[in-house]
Amino acid sequence: MTEEAGTQSPRRLEAFSDGVFAIAATLLVLDLSIDHLGAITSNDQLWHALGSISDSVLSFVISFLLLCMLWMVHASQFEHIRRVDSTVLWLNSLRLLGIVLIPFTTTLNADFGDMLIGRLALPLNFLCVLVLGWVLWQYVAKRSRGLLDDMTDAEVRQSGRRAFGALLAGVVVVVLAPFIGSWAFLAFAVSPLVGTALSRLGLRSRSG
Amino acid sequence: MTEEAGTQSPRRLEAFSDGVFAIAATLLVLDLSIDHLGAITSNDQLWHALGSISDSVLSFVISFLLLCMLWMVHASQFEHIRRVDSTVLWLNSLRLLGIVLIPFTTTLNADFGDMLIGRLALPLNFLCVLVLGWVLWQYVAKRSRGLLDDMTDAEVRQSGRRAFGALLAGVVVVVLAPFIGSWAFLAFAVSPLVGTALSRLGLRSRSG
Amino acid sequence: MTEEAGTQSPRRLEAFSDGVFAIAATLLVLDLSIDHLGAITSNDQLWHALGSISDSVLSFVISFLLLCMLWMVHASQFEHIRRVDSTVLWLNSLRLLGIVLIPFTTTLNADFGDMLIGRLALPLNFLCVLVLGWVLWQYVAKRSRGLLDDMTDAEVRQSGRRAFGALLAGVVVVVLAPFIGSWAFLAFAVSPLVGTALSRLGLRSRSG
Amino acid sequence: MTEEAGTQSPRRLEAFSDGVFAIAATLLVLDLSIDHLGAITSNDQLWHALGSISDSVLSFVISFLLLCMLWMVHASQFEHIRRVDSTVLWLNSLRLLGIVLIPFTTTLNADFGDMLIGRLALPLNFLCVLVLGWVLWQYVAKRSRGLLDDMTDAEVRQSGRRAFGALLAGVVVVVLAPFIGSWAFLAFAVSPLVGTALSRLGLRSRSG
Numbered sequence: 001m002t003e004e005a006g007t008q009s010p011r012r013l014e015a016f017s018d019g020v021f022a023i024a025a026t027l028l029v030l031d032l033s034i035d036h037l038g039a040i041t042s043n044d045q046l047w048h049a050l051g052s053i054s055d056s057v058l059s060f061v062i063s064f065l066l067l068c069m070l071w072m073v074h075a076s077q078f079e080h081i082r083r084v085d086s087t088v089l090w091l092n093s094l095r096l097l098g099i100v101l102i103p104f105t106t107t108l109n110a111d112f113g114d115m116l117i118g119r120l121a122l123p124l125n126f127l128c129v130l131v132l133g134w135v136l137w138q139y140v141a142k143r144s145r146g147l148l149d150d151m152t153d154a155e156v157r158q159s160g161r162r163a164f165g166a167l168l169a170g171v172v173v174v175v176l177a178p179f180i181g182s183w184a185f186l187a188f189a190v191s192p193l194v195g196t197a198l199s200r201l202g203l204r205s206r207s208g
Numbered sequence: 209m210t211e212e213a214g215t216q217s218p219r220r221l222e223a224f225s226d227g228v229f230a231i232a233a234t235l236l237v238l239d240l241s242i243d244h245l246g247a248i249t250s251n252d253q254l255w256h257a258l259g260s261i262s263d264s265v266l267s268f269v270i271s272f273l274l275l276c277m278l279w280m281v282h283a284s285q286f287e288h289i290r291r292v293d294s295t296v297l298w299l300n301s302l303r304l305l306g307i308v309l310i311p312f313t314t315t316l317n318a319d320f321g322d323m324l325i326g327r328l329a330l331p332l333n334f335l336c337v338l339v340l341g342w343v344l345w346q347y348v349a350k351r352s353r354g355l356l357d358d359m360t361d362a363e364v365r366q367s368g369r370r371a372f373g374a375l376l377a378g379v380v381v382v383v384l385a386p387f388i389g390s391w392a393f394l395a396f397a398v399s400p401l402v403g404t405a406l407s408r409l410g411l412r413s414r415s416g
Numbered sequence: 417m418t419e420e421a422g423t424q425s426p427r428r429l430e431a432f433s434d435g436v437f438a439i440a441a442t443l444l445v446l447d448l449s450i451d452h453l454g455a456i457t458s459n460d461q462l463w464h465a466l467g468s469i470s471d472s473v474l475s476f477v478i479s480f481l482l483l484c485m486l487w488m489v490h491a492s493q494f495e496h497i498r499r500v501d502s503t504v505l506w507l508n509s510l511r512l513l514g515i516v517l518i519p520f521t522t523t524l525n526a527d528f529g530d531m532l533i534g535r536l537a538l539p540l541n542f543l544c545v546l547v548l549g550w551v552l553w554q555y556v557a558k559r560s561r562g563l564l565d566d567m568t569d570a571e572v573r574q575s576g577r578r579a580f581g582a583l584l585a586g587v588v589v590v591v592l593a594p595f596i597g598s599w600a601f602l603a604f605a606v607s608p609l610v611g612t613a614l615s616r617l618g619l620r621s622r623s624g
Numbered sequence: 625m626t627e628e629a630g631t632q633s634p635r636r637l638e639a640f641s642d643g644v645f646a647i648a649a650t651l652l653v654l655d656l657s658i659d660h661l662g663a664i665t666s667n668d669q670l671w672h673a674l675g676s677i678s679d680s681v682l683s684f685v686i687s688f689l690l691l692c693m694l695w696m697v698h699a700s701q702f703e704h705i706r707r708v709d710s711t712v713l714w715l716n717s718l719r720l721l722g723i724v725l726i727p728f729t730t731t732l733n734a735d736f737g738d739m740l741i742g743r744l745a746l747p748l749n750f751l752c753v754l755v756l757g758w759v760l761w762q763y764v765a766k767r768s769r770g771l772l773d774d775m776t777d778a779e780v781r782q783s784g785r786r787a788f789g790a791l792l793a794g795v796v797v798v799v800l801a802p803f804i805g806s807w808a809f810l811a812f813a814v815s816p817l818v819g820t821a822l823s824r825l826g827l828r829s830r831s832g
Contacts, residue, residue: 012699015223015639019435019646022227025308026235027650032312043323050325064308068301072294075220086696093692100649100688104656115667117674223431227643230435233516234443240520251531258533272516276509280502283428431639438643441724442651448728459739466741480724484717488710491636 007083020096021071027103028060059110082149091136098129123177127170134163215291228304229279235311236268267318290357299344306337331385335378342371423499436512437487443519444476475526498565507552514545539593543586550579631707644720645695651727652684683734706773715760722753747801751794758787
């Protein structure tokens with residue numbers, strides 16, 4: 001074995017993580033149910049029943065798309081990670097702990113969206129996952145010779161800036177959520193813009 | 209890295225998608241339950257109880273097979289996709305959003321199959337997934353040099369026609385469902401025929 | 417593409433199937449619950465409550481191990497399958513349909529083990545999966561040049577005999593289940609013996 | 625086929641196991657629910673409701689991290705296993721049986737943490753998985769030429785000692801759990817220390 005002792009291929013970590021992301025994303029649908037709405041005997045009543053769970057549906061869509069986004073961050077990070085050590089395995093486990101909590105915090109958000117705790121649970125959950133993703137990337141970047149494939153230093157920095165941009169957007173959501181509720185998640189949509197802005201700043205300062 | 213910047217291997221996307229398809233397909237079975245039918249003390253009562261959930265069983269079988277078909281479309285598309293960019297990742301996420309909704313629309317179909325909305329929920333859900341699959345294929349075909357492996361233009365067109373045939377069948381189901389309910393899904397069974405027909409038309413017009 | 421048109425790598429089929437097997441096996445545990453047993457306030461009551469679900473636990477263990485066995489048959493078949501066509505994809509989908517039904521038939525078996533239908537549901541379910549596995553193998557063996565890797569004819573026949581041995585054991589379980597209940601599944605344990613016996617008969621008749 | 629007859633690549637076993645681990649870990653979150661706590665109409669009540677499920681949350685976090693640890697042991701073992709035979713497949717199935725039981729024993733631990741059986745269920749469950757992992761490693765180490773890749777004998781012994789260290793920690797948890805409850809799982813945190821200690825003893829006795 002020419003690889004550094006105590007490290008292993010990220011293949012299993014990726015398969016385990018993909019499974020956890022996929023299951024968490026699919027469990028979200030279990031919250032969509034109109035069973036508790038009593039007898040429904042006409043089209044109008046059914047339409048009304050579906051309307052009455054529109055909050056749950058919105059929560060479901062938002063959480064699903066955010067889970068997909070967190071998965072994309074994970075996938076694009078590990079695209080460059082060639083080996084993992086036990087620190088990476090544990091950081092990834094904590095990150096997945098945050099992922100499996102999302103169906104629970106989504107329920108809180110759907111059921112108690114009119115209370116402060118209900119509004120903050122989901123944004124804080126996402127922020128934790130983003131922070132752990134950022135910490136993981138800082139760790140592998142520091143030890144880059146062992147764990148990363150041959151990225152240039154500029155590429156490593158750009159990737160770090162992108163993770164940091166997502167993290168900033170996460171903070172913005174937490175700050176906005178108490179006031180505007182789920183709409184705060186639109187801040188994530190701007191996150192690439194934030195990342196691009198930071199990235200240009202970086203290029204300018206490097207070429208300047 | 210000789211690959212185009214901003215693209216990555218579809219390996220993780222495939223693993224995540226396979227997970228979501230597999231879980232959605234397996235969650236369908238949770239709807240099969242005879243717990244709510246009260247005490248069952250004889251073989252006859254059990255047989256009767258099983259008979260009374262035959263609508264649920266039919267819904268389950270149809271949704272399971274349609275999920276398998278949607279998975280096959282996905283698998284055969286990505287058999288030719290060599291790299292994915294962020295547009296593909298997001299289109300795929302929306303497609304998976306449609307997939308995880310299927311257990312919910314299946315329940316609507318089983319419980320409210322005698323109402324218009326109940327009849328349309330599942331066909332519309334499938335149609336959305338097919339449309340997103342078709343859009344994704346149009347996108348990668350346009351950018352074919354970067355994302356597809358070395359298919360000839362004829363092969364790309366044929367593959368697009370096949371996706372379009374499935375899409376047409378989806379429209380037919382939506383149109384038929386209000387009148388004949390779940391039997392409308394038989395239109396999917398004819399879908400390969402539609403694709404073959406279109407494909408021959410294409411060949412004739414090309415050689416003509 | 418040097419591969420035969422209309423075929424694809426079995427990689428995605430394997431990932432999808434592994435997901436379905438894994439989820440079906442894990443969902444079984446959702447049946448283990450002591451919530452319905454009322455308030456439990458002492459060690460003795462808890463011990464008694466656990467004892468009262470011993471039938472469910474036995475059903476769970478049997479179904480889990482049989483699912484593992486069916487997965488092994490699947491894995492060892494596809495170890496030799498190099499390409500799949502649409503017939504294989506559909507046969508595999510039907511086989512997975514049988515797999516996801518197992519949590520349901522397990523519940524029937526646990527709750528109505530004293531009735532004929534309850535006793536037959538699980539054995540019949542397993543038999544169907546075994547039959548579909550055997551049909552799939554017959555199909556790929558017939559078209560062996562295209563779909564199988566380079567097995568000798570003797571190896572293909574031996575593999576077919578092993579699948580047939582499992583299938584025979586499945587029939588034996590169905591026949592025995594009405595009389596001896598879950599103990600009938602012990603017949604699966606003898607299945608390798610059956611296979612070996614058939615295999616020796618085959619060798620003798622060939623050398624004779 | 626140059627490989628030993630009756631063996632196969634561990635790829636499918638790994639995919640199946642990763643799926644089972646991922647689902648068991650994600651199902652844990654289904655126990656987190658505040659639905660049974662009645663109407664919640666203020667922030668204070670919600671905060672109180674969340675406080676009242678803190679035992680469940682602690683059980684969830686402990687079980688999730690222990691599942692991750694058991695997964696790591698599995699992943700690091702199979703990093704070196706090049707081929708698997710039917711004995712390995714069955715030992716692995718029994719190990720996964722232990723894994724899918726963890727959501728059930730976690731519920732017992734959360735609901736009946738004040739009773740002996742409630743306290744012992746989860747530690748005993750983990751111990752069984754560790755024992756099976758250790759047995760599996762002993763088996764492949766004995767047959768090392770066929771199943772393991774080219775590890776030196778010293779590496780094989782070190783790996784066995786690490787598995788034995790985890791197993792000892794498992795025994796310590798079972799012994800401590802009746803007295804100190806969930807805190808006993810901290811013994812797992814010391815497990816690497818135990819392993820390191822044994823490993824140094826081993827080195828000393830070898831060099832001595």
